[in-house]
Amino acid sequence: MIVAEIKPFEEIKNMIKNYQKVLIVGCGSCVTVCLTGGERQVELLASALRMARKIEGNDITVGELTIRRQCDPEFIEQIKDEAAQYDVILSMACGAGVQGIAERFKDIPVLPAMNTMFLGVSDGQGTWVEVCAACGDCILWKTGGICPVARCAKGLVNGPCGGSQGGLCEVSKDVPCAWQLIYARLVRLNLQHFLKDISQQKKQPVRPRRLVREDLRLKKEPTKGV
Amino acid sequence: MSDKAIPLCQAACPINTDVPGYVSAISRGDLERAIRIIRQVNPFPSVCGRICTRPCESACRRAQIDEPIAIAALKRFASDQTKGLKVVQPPEHFYNETHMPTKVGTKENENNPPSPPFSKGGMGGFPGEKVAVVGSGPAGLTAAHDLTLLGYRVTVFEAQNILGGMLIEGIPEYRLPKDVVKEEIDYILSLGIEAKRGLSLGRDFTIEGLLKDYQAVFLAIGSQKSLLPRCNEVELTGIITAVEFLKQVSQGERPLLGKRVVIVGGGHTAIDAARTCVRLGSSEVTIIYRRTLDEMPAGKAEVEETENEGVKIRYLTAPVEFLGNGNVKKVRCIKMQLGELDESGRRRPLPIENSEFEIEADTVILAIGYIPEAETIKDSGLILGKNGTVVVKDDTGATNLKGVFAGGDVVSGPSSVIEAIASGKKAARAIHRYLRNLPDEKMEEYSAFRLLDDGIVKLISKSNMQKVSTLPIEKRINSFAEVELGYNFEQAVKEAQRCLSCGTGAVVTENCASCLNCVRICPYGVPVPGREIAEIDISQCQACGICVSECPASAINLKLETKEQVRAEMEDIINIAMKEAQEILTIGFYCQYKSPAGHPGGGNGVYWLGKLCTGRLDVFQLIYPFELGADGLVITVCPDQECHSRDGSRWLIKHIEKAREILDEIGIGANRLSIISDVEELSDFRKRLLDVGINPLRKGKKVKE
Ligand code: SF4
Ligand code: SF4
Ligand code: SF4
Ligand code: SF4
Numbered sequence: 001m002i003v004a005e006i007k008p009f010e011e012i013k014n015m016i017k018n019y020q021k022v023l024i025v026g027c028g029s030c031v032t033v034c035l036t037g038g039e040r041q042v043e044l045l046a047s048a049l050r051m052a053r054k055i056e057g058n059d060i061t062v063g064e065l066t067i068r069r070q071c072d073p074e075f076i077e078q079i080k081d082e083a084a085q086y087d088v089i090l091s092m093a094c095g096a097g098v099q100g101i102a103e104r105f106k107d108i109p110v111l112p113a114m115n116t117m118f119l120g121v122s123d124g125q126g127t128w129v130e131v132c133a134a135c136g137d138c139i140l141w142k143t144g145g146i147c148p149v150a151r152c153a154k155g156l157v158n159g160p161c162g163g164s165q166g167g168l169c170e171v172s173k174d175v176p177c178a179w180q181l182i183y184a185r186l187v188r189l190n191l192q193h194f195l196k197d198i199s200q201q202k203k204q205p206v207r208p209r210r211l212v213r214e215d216l217r218l219k220k221e222p223t224k225g226v
Numbered sequence: 227m228s229d230k231a232i233p234l235c236q237a238a239c240p241i242n243t244d245v246p247g248y249v250s251a252i253s254r255g256d257l258e259r260a261i262r263i264i265r266q267v268n269p270f271p272s273v274c275g276r277i278c279t280r281p282c283e284s285a286c287r288r289a290q291i292d293e294p295i296a297i298a299a300l301k302r303f304a305s306d307q308t309k310g311l312k313v314v315q316p317p318e319h320f321y322n323e324t325h326m327p328t329k330v331g332t333k334e335n336e337n338n339p340p341s342p343p344f345s346k347g348g349m350g351g352f353p354g355e356k357v358a359v360v361g362s363g364p365a366g367l368t369a370a371h372d373l374t375l376l377g378y379r380v381t382v383f384e385a386q387n388i389l390g391g392m393l394i395e396g397i398p399e400y401r402l403p404k405d406v407v408k409e410e411i412d413y414i415l416s417l418g419i420e421a422k423r424g425l426s427l428g429r430d431f432t433i434e435g436l437l438k439d440y441q442a443v444f445l446a447i448g449s450q451k452s453l454l455p456r457c458n459e460v461e462l463t464g465i466i467t468a469v470e471f472l473k474q475v476s477q478g479e480r481p482l483l484g485k486r487v488v489i490v491g492g493g494h495t496a497i498d499a500a501r502t503c504v505r506l507g508s509s510e511v512t513i514i515y516r517r518t519l520d521e522m523p524a525g526k527a528e529v530e531e532t533e534n535e536g537v538k539i540r541y542l543t544a545p546v547e548f549l550g551n552g553n554v555k556k557v558r559c560i561k562m563q564l565g566e567l568d569e570s571g572r573r574r575p576l577p578i579e580n581s582e583f584e585i586e587a588d589t590v591i592l593a594i595g596y597i598p599e600a601e602t603i604k605d606s607g608l609i610l611g612k613n614g615t616v617v618v619k620d621d622t623g624a625t626n627l628k629g630v631f632a633g634g635d636v637v638s639g640p641s642s643v644i645e646a647i648a649s650g651k652k653a654a655r656a657i658h659r660y661l662r663n664l665p666d667e668k669m670e671e672y673s674a675f676r677l678l679d680d681g682i683v684k685l686i687s688k689s690n691m692q693k694v695s696t697l698p699i700e701k702r703i704n705s706f707a708e709v710e711l712g713y714n715f716e717q718a719v720k721e722a723q724r725c726l727s728c729g730t731g732a733v734v735t736e737n738c739a740s741c742l743n744c745v746r747i748c749p750y751g752v753p754v755p756g757r758e759i760a761e762i763d764i765s766q767c768q769a770c771g772i773c774v775s776e777c778p779a780s781a782i783n784l785k786l787e788t789k790e791q792v793r794a795e796m797e798d799i800i801n802i803a804m805k806e807a808q809e810i811l812t813i814g815f816y817c818q819y820k821s822p823a824g825h826p827g828g829g830n831g832v833y834w835l836g837k838l839c840t841g842r843l844d845v846f847q848l849i850y851p852f853e854l855g856a857d858g859l860v861i862t863v864c865p866d867q868e869c870h871s872r873d874g875s876r877w878l879i880k881h882i883e884k885a886r887e888i889l890d891e892i893g894i895g896a897n898r899l900s901i902i903s904d905v906e907e908l909s910d911f912r913k914r915l916l917d918v919g920i921n922p923l924r925k926g927k928k929v930k931e
Contacts, residue, residue, distance in 0.1 A: 009891040028779060033741040038778035043846050044888070051853055052892035055922045066779075125746035 001121070002030040002094040003128045004037060004114040012045070013052055015111045016088060019060070022049065023086035024113070025079065025101065026066035027093035034128055037092035037114055039066040045092070045113065061086075070097025076104045083108060118150075136205040142194045144185030149202075151178035158199050230672050231765060233728035235297060237674035238285035240648035241267045245282055245297055246727050250786060252300055253722035254818055254836055255715075258311060260304040265313050269371040269414050270364060270393075270647060272406045275302025276710065277397055279525075279642040285674070288726055290683050293691040295725045299710075303718040312413070314375070354379060355661050358440040360427050363391025364643045365634025366446035367414050368650030369657070374417045376658050381440070382419060385426035389415075391448050392635075393643070395473040396495065398502050399706040404476070428602035433630060442629045442657045445616060446650065447602065449635035453595035455490060458547045460592075464554035468499040468593035475502055484588025486510040488557050490545050491593030492517060493640075497524045499591045500537045504703050511537045512585060516544040516562045516575040531696070535703055542575065546582060548590060556584045596640045608632070615639055622656030622666075623649065631657055675728055675765035682750050682766055685872065692721040719822040723838070723870075730786035731767030732774060734760050737781035744773035744782065749872035770871035775844030775881070786838075792847060795835060800854040803833040810915050811924075812858040813851045814908075815840050819870040820862055828908040832860075841874020848885035852894055855924045858915040860902045894922065 006012075016022050024042050031037030046062040053060045063086055067075045070093035083089060088109045091098040094116040102110040118130035133150040139157065140147055148157050153171035160179030163170030167180045186192050235245040244263050251260035264271045278298045286294035357373050359366045362384040370380045388394055393407045415421055425431060427447060436443050452467035454460050466481075468491070474481055487503045489496050492515035503511045515522065518541045519529060533539065540559075547558040561581035564573035600614025609617040609626045616625060616632040623631040633649035635641055659667065695711045696702075702709055713721065732752075734744075738759035745753045745760055753762045753773060762773070762782070774782045774789075783789070803811050809831070816825050818836040825834035837843065840861050851859050861882065869875040879901070886896035897918060902908045 009888070028737070028739050032739040032778045035741065035743060035778045038739060039737070039780040040778050040844075040846070043780070044849070047846060047849055047853055048888050048892050051849075051894060051923060055893045122742075125743065 001033055001119070001128075002096070002116060003034045003118050003120040003130070004031050004094045004116045006036055006041065006045070006092075007113055007115055009048065009052075012090070012111075012113055013049065016049070016060075016090060019087040019109075021061045021063070021086045022088050022090055023063040023065065023083060024049075024090045024092060025070065026064075027070045027091075027097050028066055028068045029071075031093055031097075031114065032066075034120075035126065037094075042066055042092055045090075070094075070100045073100065073104055076101055080105070135202065136209060137203045139200065139202070142198065142200075143182045144189060144191065144194075146178060146182045146185055148178045148182065151175075151181070153178075157202055159195075230670065231675050231729075232672045234285040234287055234674045235282035235295070235728070237672055238281040240281070240644050241651055242672065243267050243282070245295075246725060246730050248304060249295060249297065249300055249722045249725040250727055250730065250838075252304055252718055253725065254838060255719055255824065257304050257307050258313075260300075261308040261311065262313050264301055264304060267651070268647060269368055270410050270643070271301055271305035272410055273364070273393060273402060274298065274644060274647070275300075275305050276402050276406070278644050281644070287675070287678055287728060288724060290678050291686050292688045296691050296694065296721050299694050299713060300718060300722055303713045306712060307715075309409070312416075314417070355441040356381065356439065357442045357444065357657060357661075358383060358436045359444045359446065360433075360436075361391060361446035361448055361634065361636070362389040362411075362421065363446060363448050363634060363646060364393060365448075365646040365650040365653070366391070366444065367411060368647045369444045369446065369633065369654040370419050370650075371414045371417065372651055372654035373657060374419050376654070378658075378661070380419050382421045383425050383427070383431070384421065384423050385429075385447075387424050389421055389423065392450070395476050396450075396469065396498070398472060398475065398498050398505075400501065400505065400702065400709050401498065403708050426602070428605075433603070433606045433608070433627065437629055441661055442631065444623075444650075444653050444657060445603070445608075445625075445630065445632040445636060446634040446646075446653075447598065447636050449596045449598045449615070449638075449640050451597050451599045451614075452592060453597060454592060455545055455594055457545050459550065459554075460548060462548050462550045462554040462590075463552055464550070464588060465548060465590040465592065468495045468591050469596065471499055471591050472502065475506070480506060481589075483508045486585075486587050487512070487589045487591060488585055488587040489513045489591045489593060490557075491515065491595075492521070493523045493593060493595075494528075495596075496591075496593035497528055497532050499593055501532055501535055503589075503591070504535050504537060505706055507704070508589075509536075513537060513539045514543040514545065514557070514559060514585070515539065515541055517564065517572065518542060521572045531709065534699060540585075544575065544577065545590075549584070554587055554590050557587050557590060558582055558584050596635075598636045598639075613639065621652055622659075623653040624656060624660075629660070631660075678726075679766055682752075682768070685750055686726070686768070689724055691724070692717045716823040719818075723819055723822060727769045727786055729764055730784070731764050731769035732762045732771075732782050732784055733764065734762050735781045735783060737779045738777075739779045739781070741778055743776055743778060747776055747873070748773055768871070770839065770874060771842035772871060772873060772877055775842060775847075775877070784842075793850070796847065796851060797854065799833050799835045800851060800856060804855055810857045810912065810920065811855065812860060812912060812915065813856045814860045814862070814902075815843060816862040817864055817870075820864045820868075826862060826905060826908070828905050828912075831912070832908065839869070839871045839874040841869065841871050841876075841878045843878060843881060845881045845884045845888070848881055848899065849888055852889065852898065852921060852923065855921060856898075857919075857921045857924070858898045858900075858911065860900055860908055860911055862903065863901055 024046050026039055026042035027037050042064045046064045050062050065079055069075050083105050089101055090111050090113045091101050092113045098110055098112045119132040119134055120128040120130045123129045130150050132147055135149045149155055153169050154161055164177035164180055167176055169175045169177045186194055233246050236242050248260040248263040275298050280298045282297045283294040288294050356379045359370045359380055359382045362382050370382050373380050389411050390407050433443055450469050452469050483503055483506055485508055487508045489500045496513055500511050500513050542562040543559045544562055545557050546560050548554050549556040549558055561578045562575040563578055565576045566574055568574040597613040598615055600610055607627055611617045616636050618625055618632055618637050623633040625632050631653045633653040634646040697707055697709050740759055742755055745755055750768050752767045753760050769786050771784050774784050812832045814832050814834045815837050816834055817840045818838050840863050863875050863878050866875045886899050889899055890896045900911050902911055
C-alpha cells in the first residue's frame with residue numbers, strides 16, 4: 001500500500017489562497033487504509049479550511065467528495081460534473097491520484113493535500129513502515145524477503161556497509177540494519193549460501209516507467225500517454 | 227446470523243417491545259421518547275410496568291454479567307412520569323409489513339394526532355366498519371385500541387359495571403392501584419371507543435345478534451370460573467374462591483375472614499389472595515401448594531415479599547378434605563412428593579401415603595385454577611374445547627364462526643396480562659385483514675441474538691440492579707397502599723444505563739476500505755476482517771461507538787445514534803444558544819454515565835448536550851461547534867478506569883488533542899476547547915474565555931445583548 005500523510009495545514013491553506021471554490025477529493029483506497037485521505041479526513045479538512053478562511057474574511061466554498069480510487073480514470077470520470085463547479089481540486093490521494101485527476105480535468109488546477117511517503121506495510125495500529133522502493137528489479141528472493149534497497153539507509157545492494165552495531169544502522173540508531181536482518185533470516189532459513197553470490201548489478205529503470213500488458217489487452221492502438 | 231435476529235428481551239416479549247429503544251431513551255433522560263416507543267405496541271404501560279410477568283427480564287443478557295435490567299420497573303417509571311402527555315402512537319409495529327424497526331412519532335403528531343386511518347398504504351379512506359369487543363380486560367381493550375387507531379368504530383361490551391376485567395377485579399390494589407388502571411382505560415376510551423357496561427353475553431345479547439350490527443366480533447371474556455378441588459365438603463361456609471374474594475375486596479367489601487386463613491394454590495392469584503388477607507387483618511395466613519417454590523408460577527421475588535408480610539407457605543402439600551360443621555374448621559392435608567414430568571413439563575406431585583395432617587382454618591380460599599364461563603357461549607355455535615375454552619383456528623384468533631374472533635384467557639386459559647395484550651393485538655390485526663379482505667399472512671418469527679461471548683462478558687464491569695424501594699412492612703399490612711414505590715429519576719436513569727443496548731451497535735457499510743482499524747481498536751474485539759470488508763457481529767457489539775469515530779472511511783453507522791442525529795442535536799443546541807446567550811456562548815458535552823441526573827450545571831450561558839460516553843465524540847464533532855459559532859466548548863470525561871466504554875476516555879483525550887491542534891492552526895485558538903472535571907473548572911474556563919473574547923467566526927453575527 002502507498003502510505004501518505006497530510007501536508008501541514010499552513011501549506012495547504014497557502015496553496016489555495018487565491019481560490020474561492022475548492023473541491024476536496026478523498027481517495028477510498030491506500031490513503032483511507034493509512035487513515036489519512038479518506039472520507040473522515042476530507043470532512044475535517046473541509047471544516048478547517050472553511051473556518052480558517054472565514055476568519056481571514058475571505059470565505060470559501062468547499063466541496064467534499066471521496067471516490068474509490070484516484071488512479072483510475074473511470075472513477076474520476078464519475079465526479080466530472082461536480083468538479084466543473086469548482087476553481088480548484090485539492091486531492092487527498094497519493095501523488096499518483098493527484099496526477100490521475102489532473103490528467104482527466106485539464107482545465108482545473110489540481111493540488112496535492114498530501115505528501116506521498118512510501119510503499120509500506122502495517123506495523124500495528126496506526127503505524128506503517130516502508131518496505132519496498134519499487135526499484136523495478138526485485139531481489140527479495142536472494143535477500144531472505146528483506147529489501148536492502150528500501151530498508152538499508154544507504155540503499156546498498158551488495159552487502160552491508162560494515163558500520164552497523166548491535167544490529168542497528170549506523171545512520172539512524174532507531175532502525176535495524178537491513179543487512180543484519182537479511183543475514184539472520186538467511187541463516188534461519190539455512191540459505192546463507194545466497195550471500196556468497198550477492199554481488200549484483202541492478203537494472204536502472206528509465207523513468208517514467210510504463211507497464212503495458214499486451215496479453216491482457218485487445219486493442220492494438222497505443223495507450224493514451226499520461 | 228440473520229438480519230431478523232433481535233435482542234433477547236425483545237424476542238421474549240409477547241408483543242416484541244423495543245426494549246433497548248425505550249431503555250436507552252430513559253438512559254438519556256428522554257422520557258417522552260421512551261413512552262412513545264412503549265406506546266407503539268402497548269396501550270397499558272402503567273399496568274405492565276407494575277404487574278407484567280416480565281419474560282423479557284428472564285431473557286435479558288445482562289444476567290450473564292450480574293443481574294437483568296429492571297425492564298418493567300423502567301416502563302412504569304416512563305409511564306408514570308409522562309402521565310400528562312397524551313401520546314398517540316399509531317400501532318405501526320404490528321401492522322406494517324416488516325414489523326421492524328420501530329419508527330417513533332414526533333412532537334407534531336402529538337398535538338395533532340394522526341386521524342384514522344393511520345396506514346395510508348392500500349387502505350384508502352376511513353373504513354368505518356363497526357367491531358364489537360366482548361370483554362374489557364387487557365385483551366379486549368387492546369384490540370379495541372388498535373382497531374380504533376386503524377379507523378374502525380369499536381364498541382366494548384362489559385358484563386360488570388366497571389371496565390378492566392381482571393385488572394380491576396382480580397389484581398389487588400397494593401399491586402396495581404385502581405386509579406392507575408382507570409387512567410389507562412380512560413385514555414384508551416378517549417380515542418373514541420364506546421363502552422357498554424352491565425351487558426352480559428348470553429343474558430343481554432348474543433353473538434348472533436351482534437353480527438347483525440357489527441361486521442366483526444372479538445370475544446375476550448376471560449377465564450374467571452374457579453375450579454374446585456375434588457375434596458369432600460368443599461361447599462362448607464367459609465370456603466370461597468379467590469376470584470370471588472378478590473372481586474369483593476376490589477369492590478370495597480371487607481369480608482370477615484377470621485384469624486386463620488388457608489389458601490389453596492400456588493399461582494399469582496393465590497399470592498394475591500394471601501397478601502390481601504394479611505391486609506384485612508388475618509394473623510395466620512397459610513398458602514398450601516402441592517409443588518415446590520421452583521414450580522411456582524409466582525416469581526421468587528414476589529414469594530419473598532409475601533413471606534416478609536407474614537404469610538406462611540407450605541410446599542408439597544395438598545388438601546384432601548375440608549372439615550367443619552356448617553362452617554369450615556380445618557383443612558385435612560396430605561404431603562406430596564414430586565414424581566415424573568407431566569404434560570406441563572413440571573414434575574407431577576404424588577401424595578405420600580399416611581402423611582395426612584390438619585390445619586385449622588376460619589376461612590379457606592381456593593385458587594387452584596380457572597376456566598372460562600362456558601355457559602355464556604354454549605349456544606353460540608362456537609366450537610369449545612376442554613374446560614370451555616374457545617377453539618381458534620390459529621394465532622389470529624379466528625373461530626369457526628365467520629367474523630368472530632376470540633383471544634385472551636378465554637382461548638388460552640388463565641395466562642398473563644402481557645399474553646392477553648399480545649392476543650388482543652393479533653386479533654386486531656386479523657380483524658383488520660378480514661375486514662379489508664387482505665390475504666392471510668404469516669407473522670414473521672424473529673430469532674433472538676445469541677448470548678454474549680465469555681470474552682466480552684469478562685470485559686463488562688459489574689453493576690447490580692437498582693433496587694425499587696418498597697413500602698415498609700408495618701405500613702403495608704394494614705392498608706392497600708401500593709407496595710412498590712417505583713424509581714426516582716436518578717435511579718431510573720442509572721438502571722437504564724446498565725442496559726447493554728443489545729442490537730443498537732455498529733453496522734459496516736459498503737464504504738469500508740478494509741483498513742482493519744476497527745478490528746484493531748474495538749475494546750471488545752468484536753470486528754473481524756471479513757473476506758472483503760470488516761464484519762461486525764451486532765449481537766456482540768457493545769455500541770460504544772469507538773470504531774465509528776475512528777473509521778477513516780466513515781463506513782460504520784451506529785444504530786443507537788446516527789451521525790445525522792448527532793449533527794442535528796448539535797445544531798439544535800447551538801441555535802438555541804445563539805438565540806439566548808448573553809455574551810459568551812459556551813457549549814458543554816457531558817458524559818451521561820458520569821452525570822446520570824443531568825448536566826453538571828455551571829449557570830446560565832452554558833448549553834449542555836448529554837452523550838452516553840463522550841468518547842463517542844470524533845474530532846469533527848469537536849470542531850464543528852466552533853464552525854457553528856460557539857465561543858467555547860467544554861467536555862466532561864470519566865476517569866480512565868471508570869469509562870463505561872473501556873477506552874472511551876482515552877480516545878476522547880486523543881480527539882481533543884487533535885481538535886485543539888486544528889483550532890490553533892485555523893486561528894480560533896486551542897484554549898477555547900477544554901476538558902473540565904467540575905463546576906469550578908468550568909467557571910475558571912469561562913473567566914478565561916471572557917478574556918479571549920468571542921469566536922472570530924461569529925464576528926458580525928448578532929448575539930442578543
Ligand atoms: S528490491 Fe526492494 S525496492 Fe526493489 S522491488 Fe524488491 S522490495 Fe521493492
Ligand atoms: S441488556 Fe438491555 S437490550 Fe440487552 S437483553 Fe437486557 S434489556 Fe435487552
Ligand atoms: S475501520 Fe472502517 S474502513 Fe476500516 S475496516 Fe473497519 S469499517 Fe472498514
Ligand atoms: S461500537 Fe464499540 S463494541 Fe461495537 S464494534 Fe465498534 S468499537 Fe467494538
